[in-house]
Each structure stands twice: as structure tokens, then as C-alpha cells.
Amino acid sequence: MADERLIVALDFHSLEDAKALVEKLGDTVSWYKVGMELYYSVGSEIVTWLREQGKHVFLDLKLHDIPNTVGEGLCSLMGIGADIVNVHAGGGYTMMRRAGEMVRAEAKKRGIKPPKIIAVTVLTSINEEDWQGLGQTVPIRSAVLRFAKLTQKAGLDGVVASPQEASLIREACGEDFLIITPGVRPAGSSADDQSRIATPARALQAGASQLVIGRPIRCAADPQVAAEAILKEMETCK
Ligand code: C5P
Numbered sequence: 001m002a003d004e005r006l007i008v009a010l011d012f013h014s015l016e017d018a019k020a021l022v023e024k025l026g027d028t029v030s031w032y033k034v035g036m037e038l039y040y041s042v043g044s045e046i047v048t049w050l051r052e053q054g055k056h057v058f059l060d061l062k063l064h065d066i067p068n069t070v071g072e073g074l075c076s077l078m079g080i081g082a083d084i085v086n087v088h089a090g091g092g093y094t095m096m097r098r099a100g101e102m103v104r105a106e107a108k109k110r111g112i113k114p115p116k117i118i119a120v121t122v123l124t125s126i127n128e129e130d131w132q133g134l135g136q137t138v139p140i141r142s143a144v145l146r147f148a149k150l151t152q153k154a155g156l157d158g159v160v161a162s163p164q165e166a167s168l169i170r171e172a173c174g175e176d177f178l179i180i181t182p183g184v185r186p187a188g189s190s191a192d193d194q195s196r197i198a199t200p201a202r203a204l205q206a207g208a209s210q211l212v213i214g215r216p217i218r219c220a221a222d223p224q225v226a227a228e229a230i231l232k233e234m235e236t237c238k
Contacts, residue, residue, distance in 0.1 A: 002030035003231050005204065007058055007180070009033040009214030015042045015049075021223060022053065028227050033212050034082075035060040044080040057082045058180070058212070060160075062120050064088035067095040071102030074117065078106055082115050084180075086160060089119035089147035096154035116157040116178065121147040124162040124183030127195040140196070141165055148173055160212075162196035163203030170207030182212040186230060189216050200230050204237035 008029050010018045018038055022029075032055055034046055039061060050057050059082035063070045070087055077085055087099055100117055107114035121144040122131070131140050138146075144165040149172060151159050158178025161169055166179050173179075183197045191197055192215055203211050213230060220226035 002028055003234055004030055004056070005208075005210050005234060006227070006231060007031040007033050007210050007212045008217055008227070009035060009060075009182070009212050010046070011035055011037050011214050011218065013037060013041045015046055018042075018046055019049065021218060022050065022055065024223055025217075025227055026224075028224060028231070030054075031056045031058065031210065033058045033060050033214075036062070047080045047082055051081050058084040058086075059115075060086055060212075062086055062088055063099075064091045065095075067091075067098035070095055071099045074099055074103050074115075075106040078103065078110070078112070078115065084116045084118060084157075084178075086118045086120060087156075089121050089151050089159065093150050093154050096151060096156050100155045118158040118160055118178055118180060119147065119151040119154075119156055120160045121151075121165070122161070124181075124196050125193050141168060145169065145172060148177075152177060158209065163198035163206050163208055163211075164196045166203060166206035166208045178209045179207060180210045180212060181208040182214075184211045184213050184216075186216055186226075186233065200233045201237050204234060 010032050012018045032050055047057050063073050074085055103114050122140050144161050145168050148159045148169045152173050160180050162183045163181040169179050181203050183194045184200055184203050185197045187199050217223050217226045
């Protein structure tokens with residue numbers, strides 16, 4: 001059985017390209033992330049198709065708006081069956097709490113299990129210079145921790161954060177809190193536009209629940225070989 005801790009990011013513009021990677025990876029991978037690039041191009045069809053293939057889906061649309069709009073937006077997404085959806089923690093406590101309440105109420109009305117809702121803390125591409133450019137004066141780590149605690153207080157299920165902050169969050173928010181980390185790079189591979197990165201093993205050792213990996217698999221000469229090498233490294237951290 002595939003290791004459920006690996007989520008492969010389907011950052012493509014077309015349904016054909018996305019399906020081709022999923023078919024190439026076969027039983028090796030059971031979780032996929034659909035982000036704005038693919039969703040804005042092809043809509044919900046990709047999520048429906050992945051569910052039909054027996055795959056789990058993290059729908060990464062990072063909603064960020066006023067509480068009612070985010071709550072209604074998430075309710076609109078519920079019909080397509082993603083396992084995890086997300087918002088930006090920067091939308092604030094009230095937005096996150098309201099989003100959670102509205103999704104749970106809608107799920108009850110429809111008689112379905114609500115998706116897990118997680119919040120993006122600080123994007124893994126943000127470095128200290130970008131951060132200071134935003135006028136922020138606290139270190140990124142402190143801000144991430146603050147966002148994670150706020151997310152938990154608002155009743156959401158977890159966060160998206162860098163592997164470099166995972167141990168801090170795990171310690172503060174406990175074992176049941178989901179910590180999903182992008183910014184994962186096998187040793188020796190390109191960082192691309194990511195800044196706060198770690199290897200798959202380091203991310204898991206730091207307390208990540210699941211890893212989102214895109215380019216190191218998608219752009220590899222042989223994605224299957226790349227995924228298997230990552231899974232082998234992950235196996236050392238059970
Ligand atoms: O290709 P790469 O492994 O960098 O892909 C990482 C994926 O995770 C991308 O789809 C990106 O949108 C997403 N992501 C991220 N940082 C966050 C949240 C999501 O890189 N904080």
C-alpha cells in the first residue's frame with residue numbers, strides 16, 4: 001500500500017498531463033494535491049476523476065477573504081469531494097472559525113463527512129527579505145507559530161508550514177494537529193522558488209504529518225523512480 005504521508009502536487013495546466021502523471025505513478029502514490037493552476041484550468045473534473053481512481057485529494061486553493069465569503073466558498077467546494085481544503089491563516093481568527101462552522105453545518109445538512117480544513121501559515125517561498133518587505137518585524141518562525149496556535153483555537157484541523165517550523169508547531173499544537181509541509185527537496189535537488197526547505201526525512205523527523213512534493217517528482221526524468229526514492233527515504237522515518 002502507498003505511503004499516505006506523500007502528497008504529489010499536480011501542478012499542470014491540462015487534465016491530460018495531470019492524468020498522465022497519476023497513471024504513471026500508479027499504486028505508488030495515493031494522495032494528490034490540486035492547486036490553483038490545475039483547478040482554474042480544468043475545474044472540478046480532476047477532483048472527481050482522482051476520487052474515481054480511489055485517490056485522496058488535497059484541494060489547495062488557499063481561500064483568503066471575509067469570513068462569510070470564505071465559508072460560502074468552501075461550502076460550494078464540498079460537493080466535489082476533496083479530503084482536505086485550505087484557507088490562509090492571515091485571514092484571521094474570525095474568518096477561520098466561521099469557515100469551520102459553516103463547513104461543519106453544511107456537511108451535517110448534506111449528511112456527509114466534512115473535509116479537513118487547514119490553514120496556510122507563511123508561504124514556504126517567503127524568505128527573510130520578502131518578510132521584512134511586508135513590514136513584518138517578528139521572525140518568520142514566531143509568526144508561523146502564532147498562526148498555527150490561532151488556527152487550532154479557531155477549531156481547524158491543521159496547517160501548511162515549512163518543514164523548518166514543523167517541530168515548533170508539533171510541540172505547541174500536539175500530536176493530532178495536521179502539519180502538511182511543502183518546501184521538501186531530496187538532498188542535491190534544486191530548491192526552485194522555495195526558500196525554507198528540508199529533505200523528506202528531516203521534514204518527517206521534525207513532525208510533519210504529510211509532505212507535498214511537486215517538481216522533484218513531476219519534473220524528474222522518471223517520476224516513478226523519483227517517487228520511489230523519496231518513499232524509500234520516508235520509510236526510514238516510521
Ligand atoms: O514543486 P514544489 O515541490 O515546490 O511544489 C510545492 C507545492 O506546494 C506547490 O503546488 C505550491 O503551490 C504548494 N505550496 C507551497 N507553499 C505553501 C503552500 C503550498 O509551496 N506554503
